[in-house]
Amino acid sequence: MSEVALLRSELHRLLERTEKWLVELTADAEDDDLAWQLTREREELVAMRMRAASSLINVGLLGGFSSGKSFLISGLQGVLEYMQIPTAPRKADKYIGLLPSATKPTTACPATVVPVETRTEPDADGRGVLRARFTGDQEWTDIGRSLGPLVVAAYAMQDPERVEARVQPDHMSRQVAEIEILLSDYRLPAKLYDLPGHGSPIKTHDKVVRDAMAKADCLIYVANATKTLTENELDLIRFLHGHHTHWGKKVIWVLTAIDKAMDLDLDDKPEWQDTLKQNNAYLRENFPLPDGKPDEKFFGVGFVPVSPALEARGRALAAAGEDEAAADCIAESRMDELRNSISDMIEAGAGKRHIAAVAGEAHSMIEPQLRRLRTILDAERIPVEELATERDRMERRYDALKEAVDTVRDQLEKNLERRLRIIERGFRQLAPQLHGAMDARIKTMDPRKARQENRLEEGYAKALRKSRPVMAWSVSSNFSMGGR
Secondary structure: OOHHHHHHHHHHHHHHHHHHHHHHHHHOOOOHHHHHHHHHHHHHHHHHHHHHHHOOEEEEEEEOOOOOHHHHHHHHOOOOEEEEEEOOOOEEEEEEOOOOOOOOOOOEOOEEEEEOOOOOOOOOOOOOEEEEEEOOOOOOEEEEEOOOHHHHHHHHEOOHHHHOOOOOHHHOOOOEEEEEEEEOOOOOOEEEEEOOOOOOOOHHHHHHHHHHHHHOOEEEEEEEOOOOOOHHHHHHHHHHHHHHHHHOOEEEEEEEOHHHHOOEOOOOOEHHHHHHHHHHHHHHHHOEOOOOOEOHHHHOOOEEEOOHHHHHHHHHHHHOOOHHHHHHHHHHHOHHHHHHHHHHHHHHHHHHHHHHHHHHHHHHHHHHHHHHHHHHHHHHHHHHHHHHHHHHHHHHHHHHHHHHHHHHHHHHHHHHHHHHHHHHHHHHOHHHHHHHHHHHHHHHOOOOOHHHHHHHHHHHHHHHHHOHHHHHHHHHHHHHHHHO
């Protein structure tokens, strides 16, 4: 797994954890305003997570009228469809892409194809979800999913004969500033801008183009293999050169539709090769450095020949089981070489920048909630610390009291054992003492006489008072009462 893939996976995990945290905060929110704010932030976080998982580079495509930018975008994302339509006297080839080709240079609005996660709502599989932003609006309007080419063309172009296909009557009279197609089935994690060029007579379009070029990590200039560059394209390429010089953004030069220039010339070479040679010479001659040398940093290796049509035809052949012919078409299309060039830019830095940008946006959004919680925690921390101190003090008092109770209990038990031993010794001497004091009197007295019986009882009581058991019991009782 590449470094960019690891970073993207880690960011995705952190954003999912943050999303769950926001859900918990929303459930515990004390008022409706806070709950609404947290819900909105969670929705924004979901969008960031989807962006981090799908779009790792912004690519702006420019080119002359009918150069094939829209066709190339569909091919890059692997959604260009190929079919054969029966016509007399033979079958004709037909290709269906995501975006239409404008019939006039000034009617097309800027368009963007945005890769999104499979779990996106609404479902963006198939031909994706079409959205439009009308002039004067800040928000996007969802048009529909997997719409036919005629409906997409009705929003992408301002032609009177096309707008009648728009899905709502009130859309027909409105000018479209830009459209975008959300796509969950894609080959490149790249946001692709189809830009009509600079200097559009429609000011809204011109602003969208300038904003898109500012966001772009790299730019692709698209030329058609059926014709060489002329002075008509010089203004646009000069504008592109100025942007490259100022911002240092890489430009990839693409010669598309080589399948339409396969006829052999006098040297038995495909015509597109001569177009390629002349276009590269055009760049070297018109954009030299101050010392007169070609600006190789601007045009690099020159034009890359590709054919989205050949690749689409190859996929159709593969689906029909013609694997060998399919492999030949796909290899001849050279589309994977172009995708690899864009993927290399993702790994070289564009991917990391996009991941860092999403992480920064997420942090900026979450930071106010973290500050709010820190404020609450600081406000509650002092009483909590005071309670902790009081708890420690009470625990120390409890330990001291428990120690004192144990000491008193031990002392009482020792005193009680000592008194019991004294009493026990006194009772052991009681019988001999009573016999010594009373036996002689009992022998000389008649117990049947009441007066003598009374004297006998008095003598018995007197003997008991003088004996140790009574004294010991009295002392023990006094000790017990004093202890209470």
